[in-house]
Amino acid sequence: MELTQNQINQLYKFTRQHYVYHYDVQTELVDHLANDIEEICTETPSLSFEEARDKSFKKFGIFGFMDVIEAKQKQMNKRYRKILWRFFKEWFTLPKVLLTFGFTILLFFILKIPFSEYVILTALFGIVVFDMFQIYKQRKQQKQKQQKQEKIFLLEAMIGETRQGFTGLAFINIFNFINLTNVSFSSLDNSWLLVVSFSAVLIIILFYVTAYLMPNKAEELLEETYPEYKLVKSL
């Protein structure tokens, strides 16, 4: 007995009810459950689809799909970091490395101006406001996607979430730090100033890669990560 399309769709729903939200993880579990249900129904034809499904689900143990989700998340974290590192590294190879050092030196000279803190604070404030606006736009899009019950892949969600976390944490913290400690950059040593400028440029690159580059290339990255991506989108 082979399961019908309707029953397959029900299994997708079933995984969602058991906290599996991403399509790639769901798909593997659905195929597994389907195979097992087919086998169970062949052995004991008297069982209904739902009974066979519950029997199959029990085999996953008391934590249900949790272990699977956790392992998948870990795997994807590793993949995400690898991609991030790949883009990040690009800024230290020619020709981009010239820009990296150019920015560092530019920042260094800006910091040397007396009262440069205010320039930095204003710039940071500008970035935060601008990015908040972008996040707001993105959230709206995401909500629409969820409402339409589009298939969301785990990596896709991670690319979105990391982008949302960044401004909130990094920039607001830096803003507060500069504001509260009242450091005067222009009175610092040159070598310290260089360290400060270089670290700032590193953070900006990281921000740019996670918040702009990766979301813009999301489609490409997803195709590279998921062999089924094209197939699924064309269904």
Add this chain to the structure above:
Amino acid sequence: MGNQKLYKGSLQTIILKLLESNDKMYGYEITQHVKELTKGELQITEGALYPALHKLEADGLLDVEVAKVGNRLRKYYKLTENGTKETANKLAEMQEFLKTMQHLVNPKFSLE
């Protein structure tokens, strides 16, 4: 059915070995295959199999392929080049382990 705990540490090696001799397999197929080979002695649980597969994939030992089978998508796993090398290592480790256990459990037969 024997003590499943004893098999736990060997799950990855078992998966790699199976994939070495079967080219590509999907999750459910692996559980069934093991059950068949061991005549039901070893039953890989779902809750352990997929995390192990995902870990091996993250480590770059496995590659995935997806195909539409009937009305659903199926995810196949196969060894990468690294995976093939690692399988040989793991199997050698396993032989060593079996030998050591043999010595420990059955000292009188170990007159080498």
